[in-house]
Amino acid sequence: MYKAIIVGAGRLGRIHGINLKNTGMVEIVGVVNPSKEKGMKLASELGAIYFNDFQSSLKAMKPDMVIIASPMNTHANLIIESAENGIHVFTEKPMGINSNENSKIVSSVQKNKIKLQIGFQRLYDDSFINAKRLLDSNAIGRPLIAELISRDPTPEFLPYLPYPGAIYDDFVIHDFATLVSFFGFKRMTVYSTALAFSFPQYKEAGDYDNTLVNVKYYDGPLVNIDTSRCSKYGYDIRLEVLGENGLLKVENVTDYQTFVYKGDSVTHPPYLWFEDRFRDAYRREIEAFVKAVMNDERTFPDEVFGMQVGRISDAAKKSALEGVPVTVE
């Protein structure tokens, strides 16, 4: 049995912890969280010991793997510290919050020869897996234009501490990961416009709640990424790719299939919130991580992928803040 420590006792720390335990290959030995109450609760649920402090947990438990589900600005240090102790890491997205952090992470991961996997769970969703398989098998020919659409229900409180352009690192990053997975990392020009509509705190901090990102690959395709945190109609994750020979679509997913027709309206089952929409994807990505560690295989998506995604995020932030197109090569 592998020993694992969970850092962060929020929703995703809990989801990953349970999925890890259910693989039957891993014992959760520690939960690290600043708030004791929340940390103790998850530790108890997972049969683990609670730690207030990451370093103490490493010393005490000598884990084989660490699962990072803490705020995004803490990821880089936690990854590097784990790497230097020879511990494999599964981290929630983003890897670091800029390319500078990401460079240091890649160096440390590669020097210390640990496995790193990033939690871009959308790449483990069966609709997206099927879409990519179809694209790769040339079902629609060469891609010409693509639309990636991601919309979160309006949160009742801010999901993170905003800084200029933070939405690209926290939210749009999923679409950048899809972009790299579907179309590769090649010379591209990135242009983004953005606005803060609903959250004055975002506006004050130079952050946004709605963005459009135009990505031009030099040999195609042209890609538009449309994101909003202001959806009142539910969670909505879609993709469409126009290829030379047809159109590939991933449609949104609803909770069940019961409808009531009343003439001018249909009662509509709710769209699934991310924990449900991606329930299977969260399980699969953790299983893939454990399998990669067991068989000493390459993880997906790994630190190089994370570095590339971060480069695009940096370009989009710069573009939105300065109003200019930014070329990534």
Next chain:
Amino acid sequence: MYKAIIVGAGRLGRIHGINLKNTGMVEIVGVVNPSKEKGMKLASELGAIYFNDFQSSLKAMKPDMVIIASPMNTHANLIIESAENGIHVFTEKPMGINSNENSKIVSSVQKNKIKLQIGFQRLYDDSFINAKRLLDSNAIGRPLIAELISRDPTPEFLPYLPYPGAIYDDFVIHDFATLVSFFGFKRMTVYSTALAFSFPQYKEAGDYDNTLVNVKYYDGPLVNIDTSRCSKYGYDIRLEVLGENGLLKVENVTDYQTFVYKGDSVTHPPYLWFEDRFRDAYRREIEAFVKAVMNDERTFPDEVFGMQVGRISDAAKKSALEGVPVTVE
């Protein structure tokens, strides 16, 4: 921990066994199956002991509950024997294969005060649960006309030993259960036509592979049940109810949401096969059974429900075989 024995080591025996184990409340202590190899395999997977014979398993293991997933003509004896030993029973559908068997079952269950639950898992599907909740909350008003549609992919081998009208007990029974659950058991006239298109063995045995059943409740609604074992486009379970104030629909479910458009065709994700379509429903019904046993609550659907459903099935068999409407009161 409750101790349970699984009778029948086929697909459903395995599904129920795993779900039962995953409740955390039940230990699977025995698997009964005529074929030793198959029985041993499931017993090993569930951490149980293999038995060739039901009575020996009861004597040896003294279980609290029995899960019956053996051929339908064996259900009645197994249920009655369990009841006489004071053991709770979850049985796959149908309860017995005619009203004569069902009467004996109901007597024995009630005399011995055991819990009986029947595996009409469709009633635990979230789309059907939501549909019933909407109907009961008067979302469409009084029901006028309903359509129940159930289609199985053509099997490569016969799913059971046919006898005259066996399809009503084995397959249409799910729709009869939905009928009773949605519209109650009241005076009704049942008329059924049926044909054996694809399986000459069915025709020879007086059985069918396609049926229509017209059910007229005397105070409404009128209900049509459309079933076929000859679907080449996949599994398809639907319902629609026209009410005084609107239309209620349960649509079919697809496996994922990736589509390719090519001008005159769309690549279509496969419809889910019953094990996947009803994966959550199978889990929920077993959890409900364990909960009913624990809390000494009424099971759903119980032996009285099973008796009512069997009365309708008998009427439909008689109608198809004799070509006349049959009234059930």
Next chain:
Amino acid sequence: MYKAIIVGAGRLGRIHGINLKNTGMVEIVGVVNPSKEKGMKLASELGAIYFNDFQSSLKAMKPDMVIIASPMNTHANLIIESAENGIHVFTEKPMGINSNENSKIVSSVQKNKIKLQIGFQRLYDDSFINAKRLLDSNAIGRPLIAELISRDPTPEFLPYLPYPGAIYDDFVIHDFATLVSFFGFKRMTVYSTALAFSFPQYKEAGDYDNTLVNVKYYDGPLVNIDTSRCSKYGYDIRLEVLGENGLLKVENVTDYQTFVYKGDSVTHPPYLWFEDRFRDAYRREIEAFVKAVMNDERTFPDEVFGMQVGRISDAAKKSALEGVPVTVE
């Protein structure tokens, strides 16, 4: 230019009159209607002369064709009188209101060698035309089971004077026409249940507002016809045929394609009312009738087709009124 007389100045008289005029081949010379005001209004719109009386209009105008859009119990006499004067007839459905009337009509039409076409406009709808073409080209193989669904919005006043089972002649007749067109006229057993839910006048008169008709062709398919006059969600005309190799569907049609999503509901464009849903079909059937007259070709659907459809309607009426299956051969 052919000369035509329109009998009946209601909605369908007007639709047929305008379509006839727009062919550019026909002059509307007379409009016959009992109410003078309504008749004058349509006559003026079509540039025709108003007549209170059919015979006078024939004498005065010596028309080449008559369009019958008057109440259904007047059709037989009008057709026969036209036939005896050698005038071609396009009549709204039904042809006559029972097989007795229909026999006389067929004799008279054939003796006098006129063209008769019946207004089963659904057979000229492009979705139904395409469905039939696909069925005939073996797209789904041999048909096994079919569902025909027809629902009218609840009318605010009674659409006709009810008599026992009149709904079969007035409304279900469209589905019987689809049945004969798609699956032919062969030995079949017809069984129908019906109820009068919304209109006490129907109940008193022995008529119905909701029906189910089970039709068993002896060599297949099994067909269910589901009709209701009590739809609160709009007009809804659908068809599905399960064949050996796949499923053929005609879905309902909406007015436009604008939707608003609000989380648990979708604003839904209204379903088209029959005048709009079948606007092109009404035009096509009249054009086909004029073409048949011009080229001395067979009409579709003709008096023999009408006779067959009427036989099925009579069987369904008898079945609903007496509660027994009725065989048609």
Next chain:
Amino acid sequence: MYKAIIVGAGRLGRIHGINLKNTGMVEIVGVVNPSKEKGMKLASELGAIYFNDFQSSLKAMKPDMVIIASPMNTHANLIIESAENGIHVFTEKPMGINSNENSKIVSSVQKNKIKLQIGFQRLYDDSFINAKRLLDSNAIGRPLIAELISRDPTPEFLPYLPYPGAIYDDFVIHDFATLVSFFGFKRMTVYSTALAFSFPQYKEAGDYDNTLVNVKYYDGPLVNIDTSRCSKYGYDIRLEVLGENGLLKVENVTDYQTFVYKGDSVTHPPYLWFEDRFRDAYRREIEAFVKAVMNDERTFPDEVFGMQVGRISDAAKKSALEGVPVTVE
């Protein structure tokens, strides 16, 4: 009766000519076309006289209105010449092919007090009309993000003589018109990327066949326009607007509603080609033009609207050619 001259005997000249004639208010007195054969054919169909030359047609027929459906680089001169003769003009899009031409047109139209209407027929489509009505009635609240998607089937020959960025004037102009109609003409920044994938002639001429246009209104919304001439799955015109309170969508339209399901594919009715998709819209816009002339009302969309749309098109051309965002105020 008004007298009208049609300039251009192509598909749209014919559509407009027939619709104009069908209003019953207008006589088509002349058809102008460089190719005599094509011009004579349409003239004969419309009961008009053929002219090789526009000025001769004006002198000879003294029309009240001119319908321009000739190549886009001829529009400006034809409009101005008509205006100077006091003749009302309906012109196919675009008005002129740049803001310089458009200024001259606006001056001439306003000085000579004629009516000008531009053929942005999408604004007369019932789905788009309903969408705008819903937006204006605050059905989704303040608009945050919008997607406009327009895809043409790959043409077998080039639809026009290409010049740098001509696609914006010929094709994307429809989306710019929708933009102005839905969100107004206010300070905005326009950024466009584009590629020539399928037509080497476009590439050589500095033109494109696929474009993305990012439009940022300063007080919102953010709008993405996605266009392609390379659709192999058919014509596809869609819109979606995310508002503060919900999502508004215009979905694509199919030809009929017949489907065949085969397990992993659905036979899909073709998407309507523009002449069919917008058949009613073409009729409505001509009727609106005639009504505006009759009642001396303002046309929609008029020359000021056309000027605004042209300013956005110029900005998008400049952005695509120079790779920079362009602000329009």
